[in-house]
Amino acid sequence: MKKYFPLKAGVLALTLFAAGCAKNKEVAPTITNIAVTNPDFQTLEDAAIRGNVAVLLGNKNDADPSGNFTVFAPTNAAFARLGLNSAADLTALQQPFLRNTLFYHVFSGTLPGSALTPASTSGSALGITRRIIQRADGSKYVNGSKILGTDVAAANGLIHPIDKVLLATGADVLNSALALQKGDVFVKPELTFLVEAVVYCNLQAALTGTATTPKLTVFAPTDQAFKDLGVLLNVPLNVPADIRKLPVATVTAVLLNHVIIGGTQGGKFTPELPENSTIAAAGGPIALGAFTNGVLTAKGNGNTAPANMVIPDVQCTNGVVHVIDRVLLP
CATH class of the missing domain: 2.30.180.10 (FAS1 domain)
Known part of the structure; x- marks a missing residue:
């Protein structure tokens, strides 16, 4: 002490x-x-x-x-x-x-x-x-x-x-992302591509809920993560609306690869996630790395390198969000 x-x-x-x-x-x-x-x-x-x-x-x-x-x-x-x-x-x-x-x-x-x-x-x-x-x-x-x-x-x-x-929003995952998108948290808006993708795929309902609904663990890619994905796919993603250049089925599959719904891994903070193991997202498996300095890496099957947690452990009313620097590909 x-x-x-x-x-x-x-x-x-x-x-x-x-x-x-x-x-x-x-x-x-x-x-x-x-x-x-x-x-x-x-x-x-x-x-x-x-x-x-x-x-x-x-x-x-x-x-x-x-x-x-x-x-x-x-x-x-x-x-x-x-x-x-x-x-x-x-x-x-x-x-x-x-x-x-x-x-x-x-x-x-x-x-x-x-x-x-x-x-x-x-x-x-x-x-x-x-x-x-x-x-x-x-x-x-x-x-x-x-x-x-x-x-x-x-x-x-x-x-x-x-x-x-310690971070808490007092709102569900969807409305927490909307708050970031509108600049109500950081002065500079963030998660604008993610919000656009969720709306494009009509997945808003999947991210809403209360304390009594199945808890979510959500890996939320930053705007730069989506821009980097555009470079990888050779589809420029310069503004959120560019997400709509991609097939809705493709974007839906990608988004579902970022959400764990209920079960033993829903609503988990970093020290509760099982390090060096694989957890099941709604769209496929996510490989977690070692628990180091309070964070873990996360990697989708389609990724050559894992994503790092930029802002971990954001408590929402229906789960926990970990903001990451790479889109997790199924």
């Missing part, structure tokens, strides 16, 4: 950075104070300021009798996995989405490490639950994020550092 939080229990002459006012008296370190003073959490501090939650986490929790919050805190390296290395990079995200993402890391009350038992769940300030996963080696994850340590005490709660940013 000292690697992440070298602070000792005691008092610190700190200001609540986000409030912008200096104080000349010693105060116990709050969650915000700790983020401000620890270089491993510079990006989290920047995100808290841009997301307008720094002041909230610098004070007692009025909704909890003990006045506490519990925060799963992504390190700088966790943000860097999404290409977010600085305050300037955070402007690539829409502010409401960033704020909701931060709320997804917060539990109202005290959630000690001892309560993070395998298969347990916890609520979040976003209103969406998270679950604890334990791998055979004993390592623990919250959704797809490895828990690097537990029970770092702050004046207003606890901090558990994690190695990935």
